[in-house]
Amino acid sequence: xxxxxxxxxxxxxxxxxxxxxxxxxxVAAALKDGNKGVQAFPLFxxxxxxxxxxxxxxxxxxxxxxxxxxxxxxIVIVLDESIIGIVDVLKGLKKSGKILINTTKEPEDFDFSxxxxxxxxxxxxxxxxxDILVGGIPVVNTPILGAIPKILDRVTLPSIxxxxxxxxKGEGGEINVKATQDAYDSVEVNF
Amino acid sequence: xxxxxxxxxxIAAKAAVMARPDVVAAYxxxxxxxxxxxxxxxxxxxxxxxxYICVESEHSAMSACIGASAAGVRTxxxxxxxxxxxxxxxxxxxxxxxxxxxxxxxxxxVGPGWNIWTDENDPISQRDTGWIQFYCSSNQEIFDTVIxxxxxxxxxKVLLPVMINxxxxxxxxxxxxxxxxEQREVDDFLQKYKPQWKLDVNNPIxxxxxxxxxxxxxxxxxxxxxxxxxxxxxxxxxKEWKKKFGRYHxxxxxEYKCDGADHILLAMGAIGSESKVSINNLRKExxxxxxxxxxxxxxxxxxxxxxxxxxxxxxxxxxNISIGSEGALFSEVKASLYGKSDTKVHGFIAxxxxxxxxxxxxxxxxxxxxxxxxxxxxxxxFEGSGK
Numbered sequence: 011x012x013x014x015x016x017x018x019x020x021x022x023x024x025x026x027x028x029x030x031x032x033x034x035x036x037v038a039a040a041l042k043d044g045n046k047g048v049q050a051f052p053l054f055x056x057x058x059x060x061x062x063x064x065x066x067x068x069x070x071x072x073x074x075x076x077x078x079x080x081x082x083x084x085i086v087i088v089l090d091e092s093i094i095g096i097v098d099v100l101k102g103l104k105k106s107g108k109i110l111i112n113t114t115k116e117p118e119d120f121d122f123s124x125x126x127x128x129x130x131x132x133x134x135x136x137x138x139x140x141d142i143l144v145g146g147i148p149v150v151n152t153p154i155l156g157a158i159p160k161i162l163d164r165v166t167l168p169s170i171x172x173x174x175x176x177x178x179k180g181e182g183g184e185i186n187v188k189a190t191q192d193a194y195d196s197v198e199v200n201f
Numbered sequence: 202x203x204x205x206x207x208x209x210x211x212i213a214a215k216a217a218v219m220a221r222p223d224v225v226a227a228y229x230x231x232x233x234x235x236x237x238x239x240x241x242x243x244x245x246x247x248x249x250x251x252x253y254i255c256v257e258s259e260h261s262a263m264s265a266c267i268g269a270s271a272a273g274v275r276t277x278x279x280x281x282x283x284x285x286x287x288x289x290x291x292x293x294x295x296x297x298x299x300x301x302x303x304x305x306x307x308x309x310x311v312g313p314g315w316n317i318w319t320d321e322n323d324p325i326s327q328r329d330t331g332w333i334q335f336y337c338s339s340n341q342e343i344f345d346t347v348i349x350x351x352x353x354x355x356x357x358k359v360l361l362p363v364m365i366n367x368x369x370x371x372x373x374x375x376x377x378x379x380x381x382x383e384q385r386e387v388d389d390f391l392q393k394y395k396p397q398w399k400l401d402v403n404n405p406i407x408x409x410x411x412x413x414x415x416x417x418x419x420x421x422x423x424x425x426x427x428x429x430x431x432x433x434x435x436x437x438x439x440k441e442w443k444k445k446f447g448r449y450h451x452x453x454x455x456e457y458k459c460d461g462a463d464h465i466l467l468a469m470g471a472i473g474s475e476s477k478v479s480i481n482n483l484r485k486e487x488x489x490x491x492x493x494x495x496x497x498x499x500x501x502x503x504x505x506x507x508x509x510x511x512x513x514x515x516x517x518x519x520x521n522i523s524i525g526s527e528g529a530l531f532s533e534v535k536a537s538l539y540g541k542s543d544t545k546v547h548g549f550i551a552x553x554x555x556x557x558x559x560x561x562x563x564x565x566x567x568x569x570x571x572x573x574x575x576x577x578x579x580x581x582x583f584e585g586s587g588k
Contacts, residue, residue: 033376034206034376037206037376038206041204041206041378046378047378048206048376048377048378049375049376049377050206050375050376051370051371051374051375051376052370052374054317054318054369054370054371054374054555074377075474075475075477075478076474076475076478076560077338077368077371077372077375077471077472077474077475078475078557078558078559078560079557079559081559
């Protein structure tokens with residue numbers, strides 16, 4: 011992916027998992043890394059806890075004039091593996107595109123791994139390890155952010171960690187930063 | 202100067218608070234809610250030092266703003282859709298009482314059917330209330346326009362309320378980077394409001410008293426003159442802002458690649474931003490096409506549009522419809538040209554009910570016109586029988 015190109019990202023998750031926060035933090039980090047145009051937004055609708063939701067991010071070297079939805083993402087990020095099959099997460103994904111999945115499986119375990127670049131990370135496991143829980147439920151959005159620099163060179167792990175520390179001051183931020191490092195170190199790819 | 206990445210609503214809240222209003226009175230409604238939550242949060246942090254009045258409806262919100270503004274203090278509010286419509290009576294009142302209230306209106310569909318997405322029928326239905334109307338296309342423009350609007354509204358040659366419109370979710374809930382000046386720089390640009398008159402027990406005067414026909418007519422004419430004055434002041438204020446902060450979003454319209462164009466597209470709000478992508482693509486294909494993004498619907502940029510109409514054929518996209526007639530921008534563009542230019546104007550209704558309007562859709566519309574296949578007025582991408 012050339013450094014000038016517009017990158018469009020689609021997050022798939024369930025309401026309450028923090029897809030929108032993940033998209034917001036990602037673009038804040040991308041801006042820190044020198045990408046002048048960034049944008050993050052949810053799929054506009056009636057979000058409910060547990061229901062499949064989407065969020066989008068755009069990263070560019072120039073001011074972004076686009077205001078429409080993302081239909082042909084370069085990168086798809088799946089925060090909850092159980093929605094694969096319920097939602098067509100591959101819909102519109104460019105042929106050269108990449109998909110990052112929160113799962114305990116390997117990239118080759120997915121039948122579309124022969125067609126797409128697949129990356130996997132056990133973000134839920136990382137969240138449990140670091141005790142990042144809200145109401146007893148593992149929060150996967152910060153760990154999965156740590157995995158993104160492995161598949162997208164426009165954003166660095168230190169910038170992601172910096173925006174996380176800025177959002178959650180003190181110990182909470184530090185735990186999330188460790189989780190991003192663990193996730194980064196444990197990404198598996200088929201490419 | 203710092204860069205803040207946030208949604209249109211939180212950016213509007215930041216701008217409103219940096220303008221140091223003395224009173225904010227508002228009632229929450231989707232998708233405006235996070236705007237007033239944002240201001241409420243600044244009450245908690247101490248950054249907002251004015252009075253925040255929680256009211257029981259939008260009619261009361263505007264009434265409270267009218268009272269506060271009449272008492273001679275800077276006043277801000279925000280609403281959307283049905284909230285704006287519930288204010289209708291008081292919108293007229295605010296304008297006729299010459300109160301420089303600034304309000305953000307987040308453009309949302311009017312029900313039924315119940316729908317929280319965007320179109321622009323809510324502000325278009327309030328166009329005759331006397332309010333100045335801006336339509337924004339980015340979060341930066343929202344920030345800059347909120348601060349500039351206080352300066353415009355409070356100018357003694359204007360003294361009219363200002364409504365800053367931006368699209369539901371597409372701007373209100375989308376995060377973008379925004380340059381935020383220092384508070385002292387904003388204070389330097391926007392001085393303390395000095396009312397021409399105010400409710401004052403030590404200097405009693407009468408407000409809203411009975412008035413005879415000839416004098417009432419004078420009030421209406423004076424409002425019209427003030428809107429004309431605003432036509433001159435909007436570019437002056439934009440120029441001063443550009444000089445101080447280096448940012449500029451256009452005057453009454455923003456021209457984009459209109460040089461040498463034989464077709465010019467006119468649109469408002471978020472479609473006006475998306476259109477820039479379309480214009481770039483169509484120019485690459487060799488089409489001589491430009492964009493005029495209409496920033497103010499009141500005052501209406503008649504002179505600017507006539508100038509464009511003498512240069513090129515015009516294509517108008519309306520995210521609204523005056524039922525029984527046509528798109529409001531389409532009508533007014535044609536009125537601007539009447540008797541002075543015989544240029545062709547094609548109107549399209551698009552994106553009602555929050556239907557997404559992509560750069561691809563806009564390119565399709567433009568190509569259809571350039572290729573001579575468009576009707577005078579049509580509904581783009583309508584999925585139905587059309588009966």
